Amino acid sequence: MTLNRRQFIGTTATMAAVLSAPMVRAQGKPRVVVVGGGAGGATAARYIAKGSKGAVDVTLIEPTRKYYTCFFSNLYLGGFKEIEDIGHTYGGLAAGGVNVVHDWAVGVDRDAKTVSLAGGGSLPYDKLILSPGIDFVEGAVEGWGLSAQNAMPHAYKAGSQSELLKAQLMAMPAGGTFAMVAPPNPYRCPPGPYERVSMVAHFLKQNNPTAKIIVADPKPKFSKMALFQEGWANHYEGMIDWIGDDFGGGNVSVDPNEMTVSIDGEVTKVDVCNVIPAMKAGRIAELAGVTDGNWAPVNASDMSTKADADVYVLGDASSQGDMPKSGFSANSQAKVCANAVRGALTGSKVFPAKFSNTCWSLIAPDDGVKVGATYEATPEKIAKVDGFISQTGESSDLRKATYEESEGWYTGITTDMLG
Known part of the structure; x- marks a missing residue:
């Protein structure tokens, strides 16, 4: 399985089953709040804003003004990248209709459907998407x-x-x-x-x-x-x-x-x-009361939490089944979630949930390897359908091509996330 930038961005038909229509507040458009501007949250915010063509009010809460990808950060340590190469801003999301708020989300009131901010005040939501990444187990x-x-x-x-x-x-x-x-x-x-x-x-x-x-x-x-x-x-x-x-x-x-x-x-x-200590879901998922103490159990069809159908958890913070915790996984899950949320709020078509993941690793110059799989939603979990992995003893030409493929994927996913 190989991917280039065009093919990666085109893999957007990873969609979910229709949810029941929520109560839309009388004062205007339905509101989606997304917490966390990484591979999961940024992708979900962008796809909901873009797909709804302005019919949904989308707000992204992210404390940092520049997002540094964990994927490819090892290449910075190895001298293959500069720190600027893995840093990205949120201007593209804002230009695409997402209201970007640089602040910390410090609480969730699921009864009132509000997210409180460290800077004061709160944001109301009809659907809440949490993609806070990881915290460490003290x-x-x-x-x-x-x-x-x-x-x-x-x-x-x-x-x-x-x-x-x-x-x-x-x-x-x-x-x-x-x-x-x-x-x-x-x-x-x-x-x-x-x-x-x-x-x-x-x-x-x-x-x-x-x-x-x-x-x-x-x-x-x-x-x-x-x-x-x-x-x-x-x-x-x-x-x-x-x-x-x-x-x-x-x-x-x-x-x-x-x-x-x-x-x-x-x-x-x-x-x-x-x-590198043991990990758990980012703190806001715990504050929202949707974790099992470490991770947030979710429904495979749309990434909604087991605790609350109007709260979704993506990426590293979720407990979803067979998918590894990776940037590719978070991006794939975000597209399923975005399609389901948009469908629930606007009545647009919702596609069956399908997921994919590939993890590339660089061992030495032009010596790249990969592992990946495709997945489907079952009532119990996100379940692996099939997979692939690089083999020992591969030719230097194949390993070089694998590394070059990873470079194309990086360009593709960051564009797909942030516009």
Whole structure:
């Protein structure tokens, strides 16, 4: 399966079943409020505004004025991208009819159907779409908390954290040690930590070739494991030590003040430590009362929550079944949700829900790999229909083509999200 920019933007017929018509407030057009301007929220806002041709009042609440994509942020760490390459503004959404409000959503009153803002006041809605991404589980890694994120960055929310981790990489002493504490399942972008290891290894091979990388992993296996391990052996032989759960990778603590990592009781002094802790849905989903404590269970047909048919949760924050937590997944789910919401509010046609996902990873220059699948809505969950994955031993030409395909997808998805 290959995608180019035109094909990606054309895959918009991922739609959902009709909802019952909601009460439309007497004073005017039905109102949709979207919280979170990433791959899920921005896409949903844009598609509802565009598809309704002004019949629906769409407001996007997003605190940041510039959105840095988590996808491709590892390539920034590896030196393949500049930080500006992964930063995007919201002018295109505003030009497309979305009212963009740069503020924090700090509460949801589902009875009154309002979202309260940190800056004061509230916004009423007929339908509410939450796409807040992830937050971290405090205490998931012993010794680490958000107060330690400057000493030991997570860099799993792109932007300033990405820049901090890159600066720490650049400042590593010759022959120094980079450590990563990998997250337990489920988490954002299953191949992400291992693409990051690859990109850090590439940077160090170019700039600090005697440096070492230690990965403490609570999992016995990980996404694209054979592909990554083949690539590490081919490109970074002897540099990377992956310690899985069988060898104590899940028994980890850190000391940010001393810059040490303890793995199954063995303490190692490190120069840079990237802690990626356990994750949960972004805080606003919890405040809205639509989570199970960690993630928000949703209905596969339209991404509406199990707790409230007028509240939808997209992307990383949702518990939906078989789809991985990825930017592609969030974008695909957003199109289904947008079609369902527009249909419920305006009576427009609603298509059956279909979903797709592809995750590309770069291991070394022109050595790209991918994994993906198609999905359908069932009464129980979003269910995988079929899938594909790169194979070990592929030709260099195919790996280069896979990487070039990922570049086309990036251009396509950011345009699809933000206009």
